[in-house]
Amino acid sequence: MQTIQLPNVRLAVEIQGTGTPLLLVHGFPFDHSMWQSQIDWLSQVCNVVAPDLRGFGSSEISKDRDALTMDRFADDLAAMLDELVIEQVIYCGLSMGGYIGWAFARKHPHRLKGFIACDTLAEADTPEAASVREANAKRVLEEGSEFLVSGMIPKLFSEKTRKTKADIVEQVEAMIRNTASTTIAAALRGMAQRPDSTELLAEFEIPALVICGSDDIISPPEKMQGIADAIPHARFVRIPDAGHLSPLEQPDSFNREVAEWLKSI
Ligand code: MLT
Numbered sequence: 001m002q003t004i005q006l007p008n009v010r011l012a013v014e015i016q017g018t019g020t021p022l023l024l025v026h027g028f029p030f031d032h033s034m035w036q037s038q039i040d041w042l043s044q045v046c047n048v049v050a051p052d053l054r055g056f057g058s059s060e061i062s063k064d065r066d067a068l069t070m071d072r073f074a075d076d077l078a079a080m081l082d083e084l085v086i087e088q089v090i091y092c093g094l095s096m097g098g099y100i101g102w103a104f105a106r107k108h109p110h111r112l113k114g115f116i117a118c119d120t121l122a123e124a125d126t127p128e129a130a131s132v133r134e135a136n137a138k139r140v141l142e143e144g145s146e147f148l149v150s151g152m153i154p155k156l157f158s159e160k161t162r163k164t165k166a167d168i169v170e171q172v173e174a175m176i177r178n179t180a181s182t183t184i185a186a187a188l189r190g191m192a193q194r195p196d197s198t199e200l201l202a203e204f205e206i207p208a209l210v211i212c213g214s215d216d217i218i219s220p221p222e223k224m225q226g227i228a229d230a231i232p233h234a235r236f237v238r239i240p241d242a243g244h245l246s247p248l249e250q251p252d253s254f255n256r257e258v259a260e261w262l263k264s265i
Contacts, residue, residue: 004080007079009054009062012032012058013052014032014049017046017047018047019047020113021086021088021090022048023091024093025053025092025093029176030172030175031178033175034172037247038050042258042259046090049086051080055186056179062183062186066189070190070194073100073190074103074106087111089112089113090262091104093116093120095118095119095120098117101115103194115204117224118211119211122201122226125192129192134188136148136188137186137189141185144181145181146177153169153172153173155217155218157245158214158215158243158249159215161242201230202230204232208231209235209257209258210225213242214240214241217243221238224236235264239257
């Protein structure tokens with residue numbers, strides 16, 4: 001792990017391999033270690049850059065208590081790339097990492113060579129979803145994150161993963177427990193504030209890969225197919241026997257799809 005000191009925050013980032021930079025941006029409330037199989041495997045074909053977002057993993061917690069907006073995370077990533085002297089990347093984000101990707105595409109379009117959207121959504125929260133996030137933000141600050149662990153786990157994985165891959169389920173539980181409540185609350189508020197990005201999709205001039213676990217109930221395949229249809233140069237791939245965390249649940253299929261797409265662009 002390397003440490004990158006930005007003007008207002010210190011980020012931890014794992015960098016492996018050489019060649020085209022592939023920026024792996026984790027989901028909520030996880031850290032870069034959710035990409036371990038991709039770091040190990042895809043670093044043989046490109047330069048994998050896998051940060052812990054502000055407040056997550058080994059990165060410094062945000063000093064302010066306000067919402068951690070998707071724009072804020074996107075600007076952190078651009079500043080980190082400046083420090084690493086990396087001009088352009090293939091951006092790959094899962095779920096919240098995808099929401100941050102839309103912000104990154106809006107704010108730093110010249111830095112994108114390609115885009116991989118994994119198990120994510122383009123639309124904003126409905127008012128109901130945003131108020132559930134606010135209630136959860138308040139609750140996590142009052143009582144800690146244990147209720148989130150039990151609430152999220154059933155929604156994150158396919159049934160097959162839950163039944164056969166207890167180690168992965170435990171790894172994800174540990175990531176949620178290791179995330180500070182202040183970070184969780186601020187990121188929940190940031191996600192609730194994110195704008196709708198569906199109009200942005202038609203403006204993508206770069207190649208894109210849209211990957212979805214076939215059993216994802218948070219960002220279901222029909223919605224992700226819609227994202228792929230709206231992006232002019234996109235390939236859509238379903239990963240069988242995976243839920244919302246397809247890179248963790250089915251790393252071999254996931255890595256193969258990414259490597260094939262990388263070769264094709
Ligand atoms: C994630 O995996 O990042 C979350 O499911 C995103 C969300 O809560 O919308």
